[in-house]
Amino acid sequence: MLKEYRTISNISGPLMFVEDVENIHYDELVEVELPDGRVRRGKVLEAYAGRALVQLFEGTAGLDVTGSKVRFLGRVIELPVSPDMLGRVFDGFGRPKDNGPRIIPEKRLDINGNPLNPYARAYPSEFIQTGISAIDCLNPIVRGQKLPIFSGAGLPHPRMAAQIARQAKVRGSGEKFAVVFAAMGITFEEADYFISDFRRTGAIDRAVMFVNLANDPVIERLATPRMALTCAEYLAFEKDMHVLVIMTDITNYCEALREVSAARKEVPGRRGYPGYMYTDLATIYERAGRIKGKKGSITQMAILTMPEDDKTHPIPDLTGYITEGQIILSRELHKKGIYPPVNVSLSLSRLKDKGIGPGKTREDHAGVLNQLSDAYDRGKEARELAVVLGEAALTPSDKRFLKFADEFESRFVKQGEDEDRPIEKTLDIGWELLTLIPRTELKRVSDEMVAKYMPSGAKAGSTAAGSDS
Numbered sequence: 001m002l003k004e005y006r007t008i009s010n011i012s013g014p015l016m017f018v019e020d021v022e023n024i025h026y027d028e029l030v031e032v033e034l035p036d037g038r039v040r041r042g043k044v045l046e047a048y049a050g051r052a053l054v055q056l057f058e059g060t061a062g063l064d065v066t067g068s069k070v071r072f073l074g075r076v077i078e079l080p081v082s083p084d085m086l087g088r089v090f091d092g093f094g095r096p097k098d099n100g101p102r103i104i105p106e107k108r109l110d111i112n113g114n115p116l117n118p119y120a121r122a123y124p125s126e127f128i129q130t131g132i133s134a135i136d137c138l139n140p141i142v143r144g145q146k147l148p149i150f151s152g153a154g155l156p157h158p159r160m161a162a163q164i165a166r167q168a169k170v171r172g173s174g175e176k177f178a179v180v181f182a183a184m185g186i187t188f189e190e191a192d193y194f195i196s197d198f199r200r201t202g203a204i205d206r207a208v209m210f211v212n213l214a215n216d217p218v219i220e221r222l223a224t225p226r227m228a229l230t231c232a233e234y235l236a237f238e239k240d241m242h243v244l245v246i247m248t249d250i251t252n253y254c255e256a257l258r259e260v261s262a263a264r265k266e267v268p269g270r271r272g273y274p275g276y277m278y279t280d281l282a283t284i285y286e287r288a289g290r291i292k293g294k295k296g297s298i299t300q301m302a303i304l305t306m307p308e309d310d311k312t313h314p315i316p317d318l319t320g321y322i323t324e325g326q327i328i329l330s331r332e333l334h335k336k337g338i339y340p341p342v343n344v345s346l347s348l349s350r351l352k353d354k355g356i357g358p359g360k361t362r363e364d365h366a367g368v369l370n371q372l373s374d375a376y377d378r379g380k381e382a383r384e385l386a387v388v389l390g391e392a393a394l395t396p397s398d399k400r401f402l403k404f405a406d407e408f409e410s411r412f413v414k415q416g417e418d419e420d421r422p423i424e425k426t427l428d429i430g431w432e433l434l435t436l437i438p439r440t441e442l443k444r445v446s447d448e449m450v451a452k453y454m455p456s457g458a459k460a461g462s463t464a465a466g467s468d469s
Helices: 157-167 188-201 218-237 250-263 277-285 314-322 331-335 365-389 396-413 423-434 447-453 458-468
Strands: 008-012 015-018 029-033 039-048 051-056 069-072 078-081 088-091 107-110 127-129 149-151 177-186 207-213 242-248 289-291 297-305 325-328
Touching: 029 051, 078 218, 107 218, 149 157, 157 177, 157 188, 157 242, 157 297, 177 188, 177 218, 177 250, 188 207, 207 218, 218 242, 218 250, 218 277, 218 297, 242 250, 250 277, 250 297, 250 314, 277 297, 277 314, 297 314, 314 325, 365 396, 365 423, 396 423, 423 447
Parallel strands: 088 207, 149 297, 149 325, 177 207, 177 242, 242 297
Antiparallel strands: 008 015, 015 051, 029 039, 029 069, 039 051, 078 107, 289 297
């Protein structure tokens, strides 16, 4: 029989103080029974000197301080897991949101996960194909990597998230793949878009969705990514699946973290965010990876909107320190009507060299990647020069690189929202674009690769083009 307390002393935002408690532990689940019989749940944030600070999931609005009873349940927040979770939609606390039956759990797992010995980690090295050329060719993601997408208000990151979720796949036969999708603080319209898109395309069959709406409790928002990652760990390390976790929007998560911190009257850090936000984000991002001896893997793509497109804002700044690179979306490309508007010059995948090459993508991948990046950067320099001095001031070589930059954006970066490009097609498009620049400028691809992959009839033309430069 659980002991009941009627010693609520104070309420502040989503927080409640309970006095004269015994044997209470951090993160312990709490039930608060209201006088009318309704029950709200929460967890212990602090416990000291016979006093407990409780964070309520459903909020404290309308809570009767004198007539409510508090019970401490002696266990932490757990997620019931089962293979039947695939194809289902849950709320931020893991409760069915799709009018389907409750999951009959195979087991219940602590949503905070288990500490992982760094020595047990296996190095990420296998390619994941998203079907988006700007990512797969120039900033490839590998199994076990954490590669966030830095976006801005009004940019099409929700469409990108949905496209990656339905197109992402691991190469090779017999590999089991799943997507765990976590949405935090999104609007009803966005939630309806994601759920409808998953069902329309059939992606829901291999996906598990956790959806927290903007009007849902703030505390649920903090639990949502941990619910999703607990599900991913179960599928990856117990069911041997390769799992891609897509989380949107990390900025909403951090705003919830700041709100709770303010209610606790903690000393604020940069821009009012708590000083421990770096550590808190690390407990989420560092749950990606591979484990030696396990077939499965967890790969993360977290989406965050940068306030005022500011990369130095604390959220993208701290995220960049923890993750292995970032995909940055460009407002300039978006204004040109280019989708997806990936800024390939500023984007970076620090593990790209580990997931490409023979047996993974194709032998020419590294050379094409470097040559396209170099040519595009030179083309953008020529574009800036033309703005200042006029196009007439450009050399013939500059004009060729300028044309390359325009064609690169319109043919390589730009693609259809339902266009799923295999990496081979992406590389072939890259070779077609390289025919636009003089052969003498192709210094990052070997003659052997040029002879093998350059479109027939273009090799001589490219060589001849070098004469007018």
